[in-house]
Amino acid sequence: MTNFKLKSEDKEIIKKANIQGKIKDIIYFVNADEKYGLIINKVAGLYAIRLIKYESKSESKSKKPWDAVIDELQNHFRDQFDNTSVRIVIKAVKRFPDLMGFYLTKDQAYLEAEKIKGNTELINKCIYEVETYEDEIENNILLIGTTGSGKSTLANVISNTNKFDESSGSISKTSHFQTIEFEWNNIKYRVVDTVGIGDTNLSKDEVFYRMGEAIHSMKKGIKQVFVVIRVRFTNEAVEPFDYAKKIFKKIDEHITIIRTEFEDFENNEACEQDKSDLKNSNSKIAGIINNHKIIYANNPPASQRRMEDNKRDRESSRRIIMSHLESCQGNYKMENWDNVCVRINDLMNAKKWGAKNKYMQKLNKLIVSEVDKQLGEKLNESIRQIMTPDGAEAEFTVGVNNPVWGDAKVQMKFKNLEKCCSIL
Numbered sequence: 518m519t520n521f522k523l524k525s526e527d528k529e530i531i532k533k534a535n536i537q538g539k540i541k542d543i544i545y546f547v548n549a550d551e552k553y554g555l556i557i558n559k560v561a562g563l564y565a566i567r568l569i570k571y572e573s574k575s576e577s578k579s580k581k582p583w584d585a586v587i588d589e590l591q592n593h594f595r596d597q598f599d600n601t602s603v604r605i606v607i608k609a610v611k612r613f614p615d616l617m618g619f620y621l622t623k624d625q626a627y628l629e630a631e632k633i634k635g636n637t638e639l640i641n642k643c644i645y646e647v648e649t650y651e652d653e654i655e656n657n658i659l660l661i662g663t664t665g666s667g668k669s670t671l672a673n674v675i676s677n678t679n680k681f682d683e684s685s686g687s688i689s690k691t692s693h694f695q696t697i698e699f700e701w702n703n704i705k706y707r708v709v710d711t712v713g714i715g716d717t718n719l720s721k722d723e724v725f726y727r728m729g730e731a732i733h734s735m736k737k738g739i740k741q742v743f744v745v746i747r748v749r750f751t752n753e754a755v756e757p758f759d760y761a762k763k764i765f766k767k768i769d770e771h772i773t774i775i776r777t778e779f780e781d782f783e784n785n786e787a788c789e790q791d792k793s794d795l796k797n798s799n800s801k802i803a804g805i806i807n808n809h810k811i812i813y814a815n816n817p818p819a820s821q822r823r824m825e826d827n828k829r830d831r832e833s834s835r836r837i838i839m840s841h842l843e844s845c846q847g848n849y850k851m852e853n854w855d856n857v858c859v860r861i862n863d864l865m866n867a868k869k870w871g872a873k874n875k876y877m878q879k880l881n882k883l884i885v886s887e888v889d890k891q892l893g894e895k896l897n898e899s900i901r902q903i904m905t906p907d908g909a910e911a912e913f914t915v916g917v918n919n920p921v922w923g924d925a926k927v928q929m930k931f932k933n934l935e936k937c938c939s940i941l
Contacts, residue, residue, distance in 0.1 A: 527540075534610050540556060542627070560619075563621065568612075568633060569607060612648045647859060657738065657740050659711065659731065661711050661745070661760065662754075666713070667777040733858060739848060740845060746774060746776050777814055778815060781813075782813035782837070812841050
């Protein structure tokens with residue numbers, strides 16, 4: 518665990534594997550005639566491990582004689598002159614403890630690295646050329662829209678769940694972003710609900726930043742961006758398109774307009790008439806309509822009097838939307854998408870872990886405070902009870918609810934032995 522200096526080979530592996538943060542150590546080993554490196558890096562006080570499967574380019578069958586000579590010279594001078602480029606090919610990368618987690622201490626990271634090194638089963642899981650490809654969801658659906666446009670309701674309809682808070686107010690109930698994975702016709706999908714554009718509590722910069730967090734969660738690209746519009750297609754409703762254009766480039770073919778709360782969504786004539794009316798409203802809206810597919814849906818709240826009718830409309834809307842998704846080809850990725858996702862993976866997740874740890878610390882303080890309070894009250898009451906002339910024994914239970922680990926109880930029993938208290 519001593520400090521070490523990165524060599525040329527180390528630097529090239531780190532660069533090509535796109536590992537960020539402070540490199541604490543690299544452990545090289547061979548398994549089944551394959552070369553591996555375990556890289557421990559530190560980000561925001563947390564530790565992660567990458568298992569790198571690699572080879573030197575000179576090891577390939579097509580190696581020419583002069584390549585071997587160059588390699589010998591590089592190996593000879595590498596430690597003395599650290600500016601020589603080493604030709605490395607990254608074959609696979611796997612992140613530990615998983616794609617998003619961390620180890621809390623350096624000692625824990627070193628201990629786990631040694632376990633990985635000796636575990637062939639774990640080593641054989643190092644199969645993806647890009648670490649984020651371990652995320653198996655390819656069909657990602659990004660929802661954007663103004664606050665109160667019905668994004669969260671649509672997310673519930675698409676995923677057939679009630680996970681997302683539904684609101685029609687001027688303040689978004691989605692403060693960051695929410696995701697859920699589901700299956701349709703045996704194919705996995707992920708719907709990502711973003712913060713509402715125009716949220717009165719957020720600046721434009723904050724909206725952009727939280728959009729970036731959402732995009733990071735879709736490591737294999739975006740199947741479709743659903744721009745969610747309520748019945749009235751006003752100039753304000755055009756704003757999500759402006760945001761999409763600023764964030765993405767050449768994404769038009771992956772944008773679909775979802776027109777929600779359209780009661781005649783199953784009537785083709787009514788839908789076509791609505792499109793015509795929209796085109797005639799103004800030139801900007803007409804341009805949007807001409808360049809993008811529109812899907813009509815009705816996603817009324819699930820908790821109204823017309824429960825059965827609303828449920829039927831939501832189910833029918835889901836079928837229409839998912840049928841459209843099945844017809845969409847390919848995924849959208851921004852330039853250098855894979856590299857960007859790998860680069861920010863540690864940083865974004867470290868931020869979440871930091872928030873989680875702060876929450877846990879605060880929770881623990883509250884629990885300790887509550888236990889101390891209850892113990893003090895019950896203890897004083899028990900002592901007063903057994904110190905009375907006829908007091909012999911006293912017993913009490915302290916219970917604390919912990920939303921993470923569940924309920925915890927402490928039971929104590931006291932006995933008066935010649936006016937002295939004894940804990941049994």
